[in-house]
Amino acid sequence: MPDTFMGPHQFGTRHDPHVQARLARETPLLLHSMRLFREIFAVIFEHRPVSNVVEIGVESGAVSSMYAELGAETVHCVEPEPTDELRRNLEGDERLRLVERPSPQVLPELPLAELYVLDGDHNYTTLRHELEWIFANAPGATVVMHDLLWPCSRRDQYYAPEKLETTERHPTTSSGPTIWHDEVTEAGFVGNGAFCCAQHAGGERNGLLTAVEDVLSGSQGSDWEFDLIPAVFGLGVLYRKDSQAFTAGLPAALEPYRDSRLLYAMENNRIALYTRVLQLQYEASAHADNTDRLAVSVSEQHDEIERLRAELADERESRNAESARLRSENEQLTRQLERLSVQGGGAAGLIRRIANRVLHRVKSRST
Incomplete structure (x- = not known):
């Protein structure tokens, strides 16, 4: 037995x-x-x-x-x-x-x-x-x-x-x-x-x-x-x-x-359940792969955003420096015009108009 x-x-x-x-x-x-x-x-x-x-x-x-x-x-x-x-x-x-x-x-x-x-x-x-x-x-x-x-x-x-x-x-x-x-x-x-x-x-x-x-x-x-x-x-x-x-x-x-019909039924159920597990494992693995690829993409996009932010900060710093330089030149030019105005008498109005035009151009460049 x-x-x-x-x-x-x-x-x-x-x-x-x-x-x-x-x-x-x-x-x-x-x-x-x-x-x-x-x-x-x-x-x-x-x-x-x-x-x-x-x-x-x-x-x-x-x-x-x-x-x-x-x-x-x-x-x-x-x-x-x-x-x-x-x-x-x-x-x-x-x-x-x-x-x-x-x-x-x-x-x-x-x-x-x-x-x-x-x-x-x-x-x-x-x-x-x-x-x-x-x-x-x-x-x-x-x-x-x-x-x-x-x-x-x-x-x-x-x-x-x-x-x-x-x-x-x-x-x-x-x-x-x-x-x-x-x-x-x-x-x-x-x-x-x-x-x-x-x-x-x-x-x-x-x-x-x-x-x-x-x-x-x-x-x-x-x-x-x-x-x-x-x-x-x-x-x-x-x-x-x-x-x-x-x-x-x-x-x-x-x-x-x-x-044994019992053994046969249990075997059919066993292979049905196991192949379903294989399918779920495959889908889970594929989902994990997709998640990994998405994570890599998000990381790459984050790096690109940080790079663009750094470029923007550098650009702003450069523009601010340029604006400061232009303002300094404007102030110097204004002082020179004022001296010319005092020295030139009747030409003061003409010089003032020229100065205003120069000042307008400077402000336009600074913006």
Whole structure:
């Protein structure tokens, strides 16, 4: 039976009613880790012996240790570009073996496994090649695949599109899908440089679920059972109908998860809410950018106003100095005219008129 989980330590007591709220605050906004499916893997381990696991797509290494906790003796952790965090998490546990090679090329180099966990590059070509190799070489294995539902069910996602032939990939975009309309958008499920996705959804050779369907429709597909659990982007489980897992009752054990309308409704609600959050975050970021640009514009305009004020002050100071100079010249001229008036006798009237005209010109210049 699945691990016992629920209890007061999860939903609180009358004396501590906030336990669930505290746990919710600690939960990532986007649930995506394979570790969330621990109870599903526990069911698989209970219905067949699992000694060797091949895990493709290793995240931080926390999921790798989960397989060891459930009873696996060896976990081959396939990650061609491991992070320092991953290396640290795998250190000290001899059961966890890092394999720095890409899939599916690495599969023939590894020992055959009872359990294959496929959570690597999320595109049709890669998954189909992985499944075809497993079907041909490890028919007794159980295969678990992640991200078979939206957004990768009918749309390829690429971490390294350049490693695929041009005929094996679709035109890509840095925008991402959203459930609110059919086209990709910058406000959608974007990779921010970590991954890109196909520009268009649907059609042939596009998406993970399409890859599973095409492999199952092949010559060997009729021998395999396929269960799809509609939670956390979708988990698929494949095992042969003549396998030990099948005869031990794995289909019946997975049925409550596979046929759960509750899980399906909750998953649809989850991706609707999350893509709405992405849209709001994008709009908030755009608004912040607009605010920043407006602040820069206001600052530049303020600087321009201060510059013009300084120029105006300089101009006023210059004009005041000029006015003072002209007034001084006017006073000197007036005094000279007065002296001429005294000395010139009858010419006083003429001189006075000339002085008035000069004074008028001076006043005009000063204003």
